[in-house]
Amino acid sequence: MKRVLTIAAAAIAVLAFVFAMLRTPDTDRDEMIAKYGGKDALFADGAGGMRVHWRDDGCRDCAAIIFVHGSNASLQTWAPMVDELGGEYRIISFDQPGHGLTGPHPRDDYSAAGMFEALDAVANAARLDHFYLAGNSMGGWVAWRYALAHPERVDGLILIDSAGAPLREGETPPRLNIGFRLLRNPLARPLAEQITPRSLVRKSLLESVAVDTIVTEEMIDRYWELLRFPGNRRAASIRSTTDREAAYAGRLHQIEQPSLILWGAQDQLVYATAAQTFNERMPNAEVVIFENVGHLPMEEAPEATANAIRRFLEAQTPEAVDTLNLEQPQ
Secondary structure (H helix, E strand, O other), X not given: OHHHHHHHHHHHHHHHHXXXXXXXXXXXXXXXXXXXXXXXXXXXXXXXXXXXXXXEEEOOOOOEEEEEOOOOOOHHHHHHHHXXXXXXXXXXXXXXXXXXXXXXXXXXXXXXXXXXXXXXXXXXXXXXXXXXXXXXXXXXXHHHHHHHXXXXXEEEEEEEEEOOOOOOOOOOOOOOOHHHHHHHOOOOHHHXXXXXXXXXXXXXXXXXXXXXXXXXXXXXXXHHHHHOOOOHHHHHHHHOOOOOXXXXXXXXXHOOOOEEEEEEOOOOOOOOHHHHHHHHHOOOEEEEEEOOOOOOHHHHOXXXXXXXXXXXXXXXXXXXXXXXXXXXXX
16 A cells, blocks of 8 residues: 555656646736837726727728737737728727736636627727727627627628638538647646647647748747736636537628628638628628638738728728729629
8 A cells, every 4th residue: 555655646746747847837917018018008998807908000080990809819910900901991909808918807708798898898998989890710700799789889890710600511610720629628628727838839820820931930929928928828718618609690690781701711720611601691791712821811811801801891981092993803
């Protein structure tokens, strides 16, 4: 018996040592705010003491677009859209609860309603009664759910490789990237809150895109550091088991606002066929598919993405001058 206890104690000691060696601690809150927010970082006050990190870029007197990022991303994913569209539109972006510099939701509420609280906080801080709403991946799910809940505030909807459409007949679920696979595994999930190697973040990013060259060392560092912002890894764990209320897809036909559906043809996380599903169910939608692009068109093909958004928005205001003389898609 004594020998068994000795062996067990030794095994526990070895495991504790290995855990201590592999553990990646949280990043420093103030250091991250200084690095990714800067001295003039904006924070909007939200429900329950939430402080939502946001940015207000572009033309302040122009029509406003609020951009909503996807899972484990941050508002920095929209930087190419600021560069491309900032001269013509007011570009509002923010870190969703459990992401970036916003940190965890005060009530750990990562349902659609919980995410709406951050979006409302930003819209109110920007003094916007109505706006165009754009979202990528999970952010697309938040965007179209928000359009259902608050149609009076959404002038138009832009969904970019959005989550939330049901699989089509005969389709099997797409293979998740390694980060999502770990979070879906109940045994690996607790470890993922403590052990987050940079190499895993790199692999997850490369599995999400078709244009590998956008996955720079700077991008990997940003995802890795902000994922380890205090509370964000725990939030990712909770979010991975949050009910996405799939039945709401049955209400897509109620979204009457003009809608643009953008998709990367090589998206391995959400099949491009989902664009067809959204188009079929939403009465005022149009679709643009980008060849040789994956899950992040706004970063993989920023010029093409911006031009599609520009054409769409110009169509909502026919009196606007097409300064680029863009050829209209057939």
